[in-house]
Amino acid sequence: MLSQEISATGLAVREAIRRTVNRIAGPPLLNRLMPAATPGRLLIAPKDLRTIDPTTAQDIYAGRFFLAGKLVETGGRDPFTLYDTPRSWQRELHAFGWFRHLEADGSALPRQNAAALLGDWLNHRFSRTHSIAWEPETAARRLITWFAHSVGILEAISPRQYQQWLKSIGFHIRFLKHHYAVADPGLPRLLTRIALAYASICADGQQQQLNRAARLLDAELAEQLREDGMHISRNPAVIPDLLSLLLPLRQSHASAGIEPSATLISAIDRLMLAMKFFVLGDGTLARFNGMSATRSDLLATLLQYDDSPGTVSPTAAIGGYQRLAAGDTILLADTGSPPPGSLSRTAHAGALAIELSSGDNPVIVNCGAASTGEPETVAALARSTAAHSTATINDTSSSRIYAGNWFAGLLGSRFVSTPRRVTHERIESPGELGFSASHDGYYRSFGIIHQRTLRLSSDGNRIEATDQFTDRQGRLLEKSRNARFAIRFHLHPSVSAGHAGGSDILLMCGNGRSWRFICDDWDAKVEESVFFASVSGTRRTTQIVLEGDVDATPEIRWRLIRESMTQ
Numbered sequence: 001m002l003s004q005e006i007s008a009t010g011l012a013v014r015e016a017i018r019r020t021v022n023r024i025a026g027p028p029l030l031n032r033l034m035p036a037a038t039p040g041r042l043l044i045a046p047k048d049l050r051t052i053d054p055t056t057a058q059d060i061y062a063g064r065f066f067l068a069g070k071l072v073e074t075g076g077r078d079p080f081t082l083y084d085t086p087r088s089w090q091r092e093l094h095a096f097g098w099f100r101h102l103e104a105d106g107s108a109l110p111r112q113n114a115a116a117l118l119g120d121w122l123n124h125r126f127s128r129t130h131s132i133a134w135e136p137e138t139a140a141r142r143l144i145t146w147f148a149h150s151v152g153i154l155e156a157i158s159p160r161q162y163q164q165w166l167k168s169i170g171f172h173i174r175f176l177k178h179h180y181a182v183a184d185p186g187l188p189r190l191l192t193r194i195a196l197a198y199a200s201i202c203a204d205g206q207q208q209q210l211n212r213a214a215r216l217l218d219a220e221l222a223e224q225l226r227e228d229g230m231h232i233s234r235n236p237a238v239i240p241d242l243l244s245l246l247l248p249l250r251q252s253h254a255s256a257g258i259e260p261s262a263t264l265i266s267a268i269d270r271l272m273l274a275m276k277f278f279v280l281g282d283g284t285l286a287r288f289n290g291m292s293a294t295r296s297d298l299l300a301t302l303l304q305y306d307d308s309p310g311t312v313s314p315t316a317a318i319g320g321y322q323r324l325a326a327g328d329t330i331l332l333a334d335t336g337s338p339p340p341g342s343l344s345r346t347a348h349a350g351a352l353a354i355e356l357s358s359g360d361n362p363v364i365v366n367c368g369a370a371s372t373g374e375p376e377t378v379a380a381l382a383r384s385t386a387a388h389s390t391a392t393i394n395d396t397s398s399s400r401i402y403a404g405n406w407f408a409g410l411l412g413s414r415f416v417s418t419p420r421r422v423t424h425e426r427i428e429s430p431g432e433l434g435f436s437a438s439h440d441g442y443y444r445s446f447g448i449i450h451q452r453t454l455r456l457s458s459d460g461n462r463i464e465a466t467d468q469f470t471d472r473q474g475r476l477l478e479k480s481r482n483a484r485f486a487i488r489f490h491l492h493p494s495v496s497a498g499h500a501g502g503s504d505i506l507l508m509c510g511n512g513r514s515w516r517f518i519c520d521d522w523d524a525k526v527e528e529s530v531f532f533a534s535v536s537g538t539r540r541t542t543q544i545v546l547e548g549d550v551d552a553t554p555e556i557r558w559r560l561i562r563e564s565m566t567q
Helices: 002-024 027-033 054-061 087-095 097-103 108-123 136-148 150-154 159-179 187-202 207-224 238-255 262-277 296-304 376-383
Strands: 064-067 070-073 321-326 329-334 354-358 361-365 391-393 415-417 422-429 432-442 448-457 462-470 484-491 496-499 505-510 513-519 525-531 539-549 555-565
Touching (some): 054 064, 054 097, 087 097, 097 136, 136 159, 187 207, 238 262, 321 432, 321 448, 391 448, 462 484, 484 555
Antiparallel strands (some): 321 329, 432 448, 484 539
């Protein structure tokens, strides 16, 4: 479509400019023209809130690096020279997040291994001018990890390595200061500000930058976090990631005897409430817009630091998401607009998708984001509308990735076509609560508006919903548009589904819980599906599908009724 090509052209031009600036001001040139000051020493080692695993330390010692869902065996080779590995694997390798495992058992051997690997990285840090290692986000994460594990590093490296390492830290600080503007908008830019805030506290000689670093971080937090705590990417996975970095930063302020800013404290409180908003009954975060498997260990650790005022309301709404809670039933829905531009690189086309849990049983889910180690085709499938519990028209997605050839290298996985108008309205009446929402992601192609209205009973035992396909004025479509709908309800792998007389489908959820899915307008089918968001990797599951012609059935009513619960 012409409009899509025009939009893609503008995005491609901006991306080309950003990459050109980044290439001109690469690490080697910056190092020659603007030598960085070397810190005299490190003052504070922030706490790493992520779990450590001695088994992973043993694997690393044996040359086995399981990163980004991909196992690479180095065979004794320097892992930082393995350029034929997946980019996502290289990115995690250079970010040094795995470094924490080498302190797991406190013995000398893993720390000596850590020193050797750090030395390998330092020996050829500029060997590739535009290495993944020098993407701003990767460099920021690496610097924060080095600060957090500086004590263990100091105990294992030689004085010469120590000076080389301090020199590299000084360069990282200079690099991040000068590459903030060319970092991708969103989380990469925020991470550079967080890393520099750490540097102003942890590195000797940076204290004169303390106020400036805090002020710039405050400005970035104000820019990227909404008042309700939702990040501008609308990705729930970003929330625990940020908390795992901001909580130790707040502690580092206290260790240094420095008062953290009110903006930082407020950001942590709001993020904590936002994180609890997305928690379903089984303790996992809802799989919307880039969220995959929940790191339950990190989630539990973060919740121990929860001193945020207030609790999540049963009828809360943040960042375009709706939360309905009654009894032990929790339902979440995406009723917001997808993020724009480069913020959409990992966004999903899940307009009006829902997730449902009953007690501690997940019932209806989205497929979740694919592992970063999966092929691009699988990642694109996970982002498609068909991988979400919502409606598709003619097997297309409500938001679409650029499918042409001209700008594919520049635009990558960004959305170039998204809904222009997404509406939502809360429903609160005696005996029920719910929402009514619509989006126009199918209007330009098919002249169709998708509207979903859903009500949850106050006891949590009944859900009544309607999906409608209308014109701009809200009238049900009557004329033939050669359009077919498919309304999908992906089921969690723990749910067993089968027909229970007629067209009803019985969902066995475990713990004596079962729900009956009923559609008065159409015969529901049970088909195969996949679930990407499992800690053990992709799993097979099933889905309920309602499929038909839009002009013949422009309104589809369905309901879920709790069948039984054995005590």
